[in-house]
Amino acid sequence: MLLFARFLVLLLLLGLSSCASLYFPPPPQVPLLTQQGEFSGGIHSNFGGNTSLQGAYAVTNGLGVMGSASFLHRNKPKKAENFDFFEAGAGYFTRLPDQRVLEIYGGYGLGSSDRTDRTREGVVEQRQEGNLNKLFLQVNYSAKKHQTLHLFGNHFPLSYGTALRLSHVELSNFKLDGVTAPGEDNIFLEPITFTRVQVLGPVQLQLISGGNFGLKHRKYLRAANAVFQLGVVVNLGGQEGRR
DSSP: OHHHHHHHHHHHHHHTSOOOOSOOOOOOOOOOOOSTTOEEEEEEEOTTOOEEEEEEEESSSSEEEEEEEEEEEEEOSSEEEEEEEEEEEEEEEEEOTTSOEEEEEEEEEEEEEEEEEEOTTOOEEEEEEEEEEEEEEEEEEEEEEEEEEEETTEEEEEEEEEEEEEEEEEEEEEEETTEEOOOEEEEEEEEEEEEEEEEETTEEEEEEEEOOEESSOOSSSOSOSOOEEEEEEEEESOOSSOO
């Protein structure tokens, strides 16, 4: 319970923090598929307004496909940011003998991003805009340790897991104040942990906490935005047992 509360506080602080990058990493999708015909869907967001819709489907007993759409649109006195991004991927999943799940996915993403910085008087200082293309490889793993959250006389099963995503992102068609500028690329390493609380049947609350590390030094495509999201996940048609 204490660990869960700490994660919520950290989520709030980082969601309200000011960041300066054209890349806002969507939360890694962790469907934890177990058998053919299973569907996993979810919606995640944070206090910064970065929202993601996700869906995954088990095509066979081992092949899964997934897709997501992420959006961020906020306009503050000193800055305005817009981010629209879409991802699709496919990969392998398996259920281990002790009921844990291992998944390996690869995929592609594309979208657009822009940022406008202003003075206190509302005068535009700089506008950045461009398109983003991304290739990623991701590994998901559910942990063995399980606990139960006791709240208001009810018992809510808790489960844990980790994911590691490696992404190569390119910034193209880049413009500064409307003038074409050289694009950038970066390699991002995004390790995350997730905690799930089963609230009703297949419905689970999920907290994602993690980091974002850029392996290259870049000015506009930096690892300035970490991965912290709170959402709802639903798995339908899967095997019974904690994941």
